[in-house]
Amino acid sequence: MSRPAAAQGTPGPPGRPRQWRGPLRELERWEWRRADAGDPAAALQSFLGEHGLPGEHGLPGEHRAEKRSGPGSTAVVLLAGADGCAALGGLPLGAGTPVPAVPDIVAVAVRRGDPPAPRRRGTVVAADVALPPDAWRTTWSDTEHAAAVEQVRGAIERGEVYQANVVGHRSAPHAAEPLAVAGAVAGLPGARYAGVLAGAGWAVGSASPEQLLAVRGRRITTVPVKGTRPVRPGALEELRASPKERAEHVMIVDLERNDLSRVATTGSVDVERLYEVTEWSGLWHAGSRVAARLREDVGVIDVLRALLPGGSVTGAPKRAACALLGALEPVGRGPAMGAFGMLWPGGADLGLTIRTVAADADRVHLWAGGGVTWGSDPDEEVAEAHAKAGPLVRRLAGG
Secondary structure, eight states, X not given: OOEESSOTTSOOOSSOOGGGOXXXXXXXXXXXXXXXXXXXXXXXXXXXXXXXXXXXXXXXXXXXXXXXXXXXXXEEEEEEOHHHHHHHHTOOOOSOOSOTTSOSEEEEEEEESOOOOOOOTTOOOGGGOOOOGGGOEESSOHHHHHHHHHHHHHHHHTTSOSEEEEEEEEEEEOOSOHHHHXXXXXXXXTOTEEEEEEEXXXXXXXXXXXXXXXXXXXXXXXXXXXXXXXXXXXXXXXXXXXXXXXXXXXXXXXXXXXXXXXXXXXXXXXEEEEEEXXXXXXXXXXXXXXXXXXXXXXXXXXXXXXXXSOGGGSEESHHHHHHHHHHHOSSOOTTTTSEEEEEETTXXXXXXXXXXXXXXXXEEEEEEEEEEOTTOOHXXXXXXXXXXXXXXXXXXXXX
């Protein structure tokens, strides 16, 4: 029996083109956890093929299978957490997730159509979520976080990495429905990749401003975000002029150029916009748009293998940064620092799951951090992580 991809009245998945907005009916889902055997990329490719979205050769919509309801009628919602992205990209996995109820990869085949009306009895809406800020507990102390920053600086000094994105975790008890918790966060204004996905006993809500990848035909873009300041007098000018923030940003832009070159036609990779500053929920963010034209033999799985996990939440070189962070961070990143969006016939659009929470039956989890370079100040890095978590904490407090 088909199920709704999201309950009526809550946000659906992010990254939907105009023709896929509105109610979606779930047809089938496939889930993967790091303890499962086999190659998740091959299993995901098979799932996409079963729903007319081949992942090996050709982009979605090219040479697709004809379904009984007609070509182009099915799309796939994809949520891949940090471990799922690392597995798809063939990179080292991190520590174990603090929210094991959420699979490391979820793919949901959906079709346009009205979902069944949700049960009224026991329904909890976002307004019922009210978590006091002092309910949150961090996995590591500020002192331990700062020490991890110093360890990354030591690795940079030894020439092991140029940059690594250190991420901290916090959680709080809740008494609401997981879907209500996730929906509250997804309702933050200004989030380009706002969305929710739920399963048995869990829900993930994203208010991400960052594009991981978007494909239209054979054009692909990625918009890494690196460089943050709270909105306050003088902060915008400070961010634009900061040598440390610019160095951090340009390293990741170069990393994304390299990732795209693995699947792009020769000479097509281009930085279309560099270090543009935008606002999200009281924070200034610097972002750049890197674009390319995909080779004719490249498909969705090839793109995922090349770009996952996102450079802005790992570091450079990516493999060395992932190995370093996996040893430093005390708990895994769960569905955060991953990918969330939609694949459909003719395109794909995935946001990077920063500013994202995961709720299980009794706790809500969130992650925040920042890129560490040789010029990083440990106390400032800790303060930046708190600033990034702040809008989500206030939202879940009812603010």
